[in-house]
Amino acid sequence: MTATFFLMHALPGDPFSQEQALPQEILEAMQRHYHLDQPLSIQYLYYVKGILSFDLGPSLRCQGRHVTDILYQGFPISFCLGMEALCIALSLGVFLGSLGALYQGKCVDRLALFFSIFALSIPSFLLATCLQYLFAMKIPLFPVARFNSFAHTILPALSLAALPAGFIAKLLRASILDVIKQDYMQMAFAKGLSPARIFFHYILRNALLPVLAYLGPLTTSILTGGFAVERVFGIPGLGKWFVLSIKDRDYPVIMGTAIFYSIVLMCMLFIFECLSILCNPKAFAKEVAYDLSK
Amino acid sequence: MIFLNRQVLLACILLSLFALFALLAPLFSPYTGVEVHLLDKNKPPSWQFLLGTDELGRDLCTRVALGIRISLFIGLIASLIDLIVGVFFATLSVFFSKRWRSFLLQTMDILYAIPHLLLVILLSTSMGPGYLSLLIALTMTGWIRMARILRSHFLDVKERAFVQASLAMGANKRHILWVHLLPNSQGPLLVTLTLTISSTIFAEAFLSFLGLGIQAPYASLGTMTSEALSALPSYPWRLFVPGGSIILILLAFSMLSDALRDIFSLGYAE
Amino acid sequence: MNLLTIQDLSIMHRQTSLLHDIHMHINSGEIVALVGATGSGKSLFAKALLGLLPKTMLIQGSIVFDGKELKDASAQEMRTIRGQTMSLILQESSLNPSMRILHQLLESVYIARPHLTKKEAKERVYQLLHRVHLEKEIAKAYPHMLSGGMKQRIAIAQAIFAPPKLLIADESTTALDMTVQAEILCLLHDLRQTYHISILFITHDLSLVRNFCDRVLVLHEGSIVEAASVQEIFLHPQHSYTRSLLL
Numbered sequence: 001m002t003a004t005f006f007l008m009h010a011l012p013g014d015p016f017s018q019e020q021a022l023p024q025e026i027l028e029a030m031q032r033h034y035h036l037d038q039p040l041s042i043q044y045l046y047y048v049k050g051i052l053s054f055d056l057g058p059s060l061r062c063q064g065r066h067v068t069d070i071l072y073q074g075f076p077i078s079f080c081l082g083m084e085a086l087c088i089a090l091s092l093g094v095f096l097g098s099l100g101a102l103y104q105g106k107c108v109d110r111l112a113l114f115f116s117i118f119a120l121s122i123p124s125f126l127l128a129t130c131l132q133y134l135f136a137m138k139i140p141l142f143p144v145a146r147f148n149s150f151a152h153t154i155l156p157a158l159s160l161a162a163l164p165a166g167f168i169a170k171l172l173r174a175s176i177l178d179v180i181k182q183d184y185m186q187m188a189f190a191k192g193l194s195p196a197r198i199f200f201h202y203i204l205r206n207a208l209l210p211v212l213a214y215l216g217p218l219t220t221s222i223l224t225g226g227f228a229v230e231r232v233f234g235i236p237g238l239g240k241w242f243v244l245s246i247k248d249r250d251y252p253v254i255m256g257t258a259i260f261y262s263i264v265l266m267c268m269l270f271i272f273e274c275l276s277i278l279c280n281p282k283a284f285a286k287e288v289a290y291d292l293s294k
Numbered sequence: 295m296i297f298l299n300r301q302v303l304l305a306c307i308l309l310s311l312f313a314l315f316a317l318l319a320p321l322f323s324p325y326t327g328v329e330v331h332l333l334d335k336n337k338p339p340s341w342q343f344l345l346g347t348d349e350l351g352r353d354l355c356t357r358v359a360l361g362i363r364i365s366l367f368i369g370l371i372a373s374l375i376d377l378i379v380g381v382f383f384a385t386l387s388v389f390f391s392k393r394w395r396s397f398l399l400q401t402m403d404i405l406y407a408i409p410h411l412l413l414v415i416l417l418s419t420s421m422g423p424g425y426l427s428l429l430i431a432l433t434m435t436g437w438i439r440m441a442r443i444l445r446s447h448f449l450d451v452k453e454r455a456f457v458q459a460s461l462a463m464g465a466n467k468r469h470i471l472w473v474h475l476l477p478n479s480q481g482p483l484l485v486t487l488t489l490t491i492s493s494t495i496f497a498e499a500f501l502s503f504l505g506l507g508i509q510a511p512y513a514s515l516g517t518m519t520s521e522a523l524s525a526l527p528s529y530p531w532r533l534f535v536p537g538g539s540i541i542l543i544l545l546a547f548s549m550l551s552d553a554l555r556d557i558f559s560l561g562y563a564e
Numbered sequence: 565m566n567l568l569t570i571q572d573l574s575i576m577h578r579q580t581s582l583l584h585d586i587h588m589h590i591n592s593g594e595i596v597a598l599v600g601a602t603g604s605g606k607s608l609f610a611k612a613l614l615g616l617l618p619k620t621m622l623i624q625g626s627i628v629f630d631g632k633e634l635k636d637a638s639a640q641e642m643r644t645i646r647g648q649t650m651s652l653i654l655q656e657s658s659l660n661p662s663m664r665i666l667h668q669l670l671e672s673v674y675i676a677r678p679h680l681t682k683k684e685a686k687e688r689v690y691q692l693l694h695r696v697h698l699e700k701e702i703a704k705a706y707p708h709m710l711s712g713g714m715k716q717r718i719a720i721a722q723a724i725f726a727p728p729k730l731l732i733a734d735e736s737t738t739a740l741d742m743t744v745q746a747e748i749l750c751l752l753h754d755l756r757q758t759y760h761i762s763i764l765f766i767t768h769d770l771s772l773v774r775n776f777c778d779r780v781l782v783l784h785e786g787s788i789v790e791a792a793s794v795q796e797i798f799l800h801p802q803h804s805y806t807r808s809l810l811l
Binding site for chain 1: 409411412415416496499500503504505519520522523530533537540541544545547548549552
Binding site: 182183184186187188189190191192193194197201202205206209280281282 | 611614616643644645646647648651652654655657658659660661662663671672675706708719722
């Protein structure tokens with residue numbers, strides 16, 4: 001994790017060294033403020049200290065607003081949206097994947113497969129615009145933009161969830177098909193267990209393991225995809241500020257948001273990786289030699 | 295031989311259609327796609343303007359063809375570079391001495407852990423928008439996946455009997471690489487290549503949509519989609535034409551990689 | 565007393581006959597061996613008894629178990645039979661890898677005695693483990709931590725809780741080494757004495773059955789070619805295939 005922080009820190013060094021549009025004095029002032037004239041290790045310490053005291057600097061464009069304010073405002077919204085999309089993706093993906101696997105070869109399977117292939121090919125922002133056009137403008141089922149109620153979140157969350165859902169569905173289907181061939185499945189039936197129990201405890205519990213491994217990267221793609229979707233739906237989350245700051249060349253905001261986002265994504269990756277290890281009994285429980293006793 | 299598979303055939307036909315359209319349409323079109331016809335702005339598809347016009351009166355048909363050119367070009371070039379760099383690093387990681395190998399692997403793991411899109415965005419912002427920076431940003435991040443997959447495949451092949459026999463007979467590393475490892479890696483190579491192309495085109499469209507990629511007056515499909523956004527209620531074709539093209543292109547590559555995966559019987563490991 | 569009577573059983577799959585003209589019976593408390601090469605249809609037979617064959621396979625003939633014709637039984641009835649009167653043990657990989665032993669054994673306990681409290685059920689599980697000569701601590705483990713012999717003991721524990729009237733052991737000792745094999749067979753023998761269970765012991769290794777089984781049925785290419793008591797089979801094998809197995 002530390003190595004990643006170093007790498008992340010190494011990158012943002014670029015805007016300051018390469019950007020010539022900024023007047024020289026401001027450049028130097030920022031450099032001094034960010035301690036860029038110090039050796040890298042000291043920078044790292046200042047950086048960490050800065051983060052710990054939540055000082056990420058003022059925004060260049062919007063006077064009187066600190067980057068931190070922007071983050072506080074925007075992040076919860078983006079995060080909520082992301083989590084909602086994740087939930088939808090998981091439920092939809094697991095549902096379709098299981099359906100496809102259990103009715104393998106039949107109509108339902110083909111339909112589910114077709115849907116997942118399609119879902120994997122549509123970029124989230126395109127889906128967002130399509131959904132917005134179809135369901136908000138042509139057929140006024142959902143509100144078009146802004147973020148004022150739960151209904152506002154459905155279309156954006158759906159467009160973010162489609163790609164992960166397709167991926168999960170495909171992966172889970174393949175995984176379930178593998179699991180069904182195992183001996184313990186036959187044993188489950190032979191024990192006389194109810195189909196529901198067999199499905200949840202024998203099939204899903206084992207088949208979800210490979211899916212869990214991918215949950216981290218999927219979440220990060222949802223959170224980054226959020227940038228574009230927020231733009232489409234006019235949602236005042238981090239993505240909107242980020243895109244605006246890029247257009248305005250508002251460097252502190254860009255850097256601050258980028259760094260913050262990277263940290264959040266790294267944390268999510270880490271959490272999900274821990275989760276997948278915890279859920280896999282073979283990973284965390286060590287081999288113990290038990291003694292036979294008579 | 296692989297063209298006998300129906301899915302591969304379908305995907306290739308689709309892609310060739312797009313490529314042909316992209317190559318030929320601008321040549322035969324009476325418009326340049328950049329010139330402005332302010333009197334005819336925002337017109338729906340008609341015989342005069344085959345796919346309609348945008349808000350500056352530019353012919354969409356030509357523009358989309360040019361956009362496809364750009365998107366496909368960037369996708370292919372970036373992926374090819376990724377392929378070469380990936381092969382290079384995969385070879386290094388398999389053949390190098392222990393010390394270098396672990397260092398290389400660590401770096402690759404770290405880079406792989408960082409979310410791809412975020413890295414591309416950061417690199418793009420730090421280098422300023424534009425063609426070249428986009429290309430550099432995409433290539434600098436895409437090779438890792440290729441290198442990782444190839445590396446594990448190389449390790450597999452290296453353990454097989456015929457390679458061991460070859461080593462025992464005194465073959466040097468270059469020989470093993472060119473004669474044994476690479477020809478036997480067609481499967482993972484092709485599959486990962488199609489996946490890389492697909493994700494590069496996606497990343498490029500995403501960035502252009504955000505305003506980070508190709509700048510005016512040139513437009514890739516992503517830029518056109520973003521321009522169409524504000525005009526959505528009244529002029530939907532401006533969105534559907536470039537948007538539909540992106541979807542179909544990505545769909546084609548996705549089908550292609552799926553079919554290739556089945557042909558070479560690889561799992562869904564990566 | 566007849567526990568299981570099978571008459572004219574045949575199993576077809578898309579025009580291919582997999583098993584045909586099977587006649588056999590098992591009495592209460594008997595250990596009957598079903599011997600045959602891999603692919604002769606032994607496991608198919610076990611699945612047919614348990615009602616676990618896929619619907620694409622056509623079953624003809626009569627299977628009467630404990631006075632009930634199994635072919636007419638509904639899915640719900642079959643599930644009850646499988647949970648309480650007929651059990652199965654397979655080769656060693658038959659335990660769910662993502663559940664602790666305790667929970668897997670609890671499943672079997674609750675199927676047979678749904679009204680037990682949690683504490684009582686846990687006690688029964690510990691008693692079961694003791695009966696198959698395993699320690700209580702094993703209950704906290706996951707299957708991948710245990711040796712093959714231990715896993716088979718747990719599988720046996722699962723199967724005998726109810727206690728069932730018929731235990732089908734499908735190649736249950738094949739993956740174990742010789743000493744462990746002998747221990748498992750010993751255990752099964754003891755359990756038969758204690759609970760008066762009938763055992764259908766399916767194997768491809770005829771030599772195993774000598775000191776263990778009462779009767780032997782030899783399955784060859786889908787039909788039973790010889791059926792006799794253990795002594796008869798070993799002293800006077802009638803069919804050429806049986807003789808080839810003894811060599």
